[in-house]
Amino acid sequence: MRIAGVALLVALAGLSTGCAATAVKPWDRDLLAKKQMRLIHQPMLNAVDDHVYFSKEGSTGGMDAGGGGCGCN
Amino acid sequence: MQLAGPPRTSSVRSRLRVAACLLLASGVPVLAHADGAPINTLDVTTLLYGEKDRARVIEPNVRVTRIYPDGQSFSGQLGIDVITGASPSGALPSGSVQTTTTPSGNRTSSEQGATPLTSFQDLRVSFDGDWTRPFLRAFTSTLGLRVSREKDYRSVGANAKLSVDLMNKLTILTGGLGFNHDQVDPVGGTHGGLGDGTVIPGRGVNPKEVHTAVLGVSRIITRRWIMAVNGSRTSEGGYLTDPYKVISLMDGESGLTVGQVTEQRPSTRVRKDILTTAAYHLEEDVIHASYRYYWDDWGVKSSTADVKYRSEVDPDAHVYVEPHLRYYTQTPADFFTFGFVQGAALPAYATSDYRLGPLRSVTLGATVGFELSGYPGEWTVRAEYIRQYGDASKANVTGVQKQFELFPAVNIGTVVIGYSLDF
């Protein structure tokens, strides 16, 4: 856990400081506007995967605020 | 371009007040027809899932999304899972051929030395609906409802999410809450934990409640790089035991199984995770990478690393290939055990479900995306191989059990066929 916390802090420091100085201009977001650049770029496949791993592994979690809902065997 | 004119008039930086726009955050393209009519998207996927010698699943899903010119959208998804096959009961291999009957009336049998399996079949139907609405220029709210039903399990849930764009959409902050109310109605009744499977008389359905809170921030780092960090906390309460799993009792010396007890898990569980995701655009191709760290108060800690590389084979024809690699490893729950020695005192909680054991899984696969010339819509076909394996080297077993493979690898193959159409 401690390692994860430290890693997160480092990541956030990067997110919030140094990089901000060179803000990406609105007209420079052509690549970011592509479908494949969305962080969840294949939502349907992602949902299928969540369901599979939820029922086959002991942990779960992610971006969705949805609960469980499967008494999978 | 040449910019004419004296410097005095060449820039109005920091003087013009330009309000933030409500549409098109980088990660949230909004589509609409040029005439202002709403656009609809149909997404169909079918999962074919097979475990070697175990379960098989067919899961078709249909989703319809309607996006209005003001950015508001509605979507609904219907899914059906058809599950047949067998899963490990949790029992150890016996020294001889073993046949037992589970509370649900299913027959469990196994060869000497093989992991006992319980056969089952089920049909699960699920529906979910979402409503997303941008408002006050920088905010987006999403409300969702989901229900699902299967033979022995019902679930009703709702969730709400709020996002806010900051600093010209360089940063998006998201917070959300989710709630689920589930009902577990085991086939054949609910048994007492760590017992011989005797059903508790008069016990109706067993409730289970799940509360989730998520908080995340996504950020554009460069023209080619976006990343996000999300944290979530889920607390579960109620019936969290698997009604069909058992734990073997073995003879202290020979290791032969001499009986079994039902499993029993705590009635609360608090799960937390931190997920970092990133997408990076190379010249044409895109790399997606994520790492998740998870921990809960059952003692399960897990790490998940996931990488996808989308290679544009023919951008003009929208053909791409996307290899995928995922690695998962977890520590066992504190109360996980391979079995008990007969006569020993039993703890308050115990399970032999391999999914709460020292488990690893590796996924290897690839997606191909393409369009059929002359026909509308996009196709995706994905094939993956998942191998789950564990570590039974320190298992608390005796005698003959030491010769058996207590954590046999599970080999899974999946194929997903997807179709997406805007109309």
Next chain:
Amino acid sequence: MHSRLFLLPITVLLASLFIGPPNASAGGVGADTLAAPRFALPGLHGLVVSDSLRGKVVYVDFWASWCEPCRRSFPWLKAMHEKYGSKGLVVVAINLDKERRAADDFLKKFTPPFTIAFDPEGKSAEAFDVSTMPSSFLINPTGMILSTHAGFDLKRTGEIEAEIQGACSK
């Protein structure tokens, strides 16, 4: 211990949100007192030069083919061009695509009757301090900015049309 550690990153998350580049917006100066930046850009039929548009009411719109609200604004821009073109309005839509091909593909599907200019480097957008896509600027005949609009919202088009109408009737 775990639960407290969990709060720490969240606090940092929240704090990080408010650190960033200085916001371009600053109130105080009325928009109508600002001279519009000047530009000379290649168009579909030769150079598009801002100075040559003096004496006209100019509606400058910044757009790109990958920007959905930009696309959606085109039918409305066309309507404005058709309605007020004879009354002194010139619509100049400045394309900010990096690759001309992307812009051309879009223009093939939607052949706009109004003026198109190309600025792949985005220098004019920089000069106008464009904060979002699309952004538009209404400029009076003497080259002063009358109003600015960030984003495209069908509900606000009536407002903008009233401004155009006002500017054209002066």
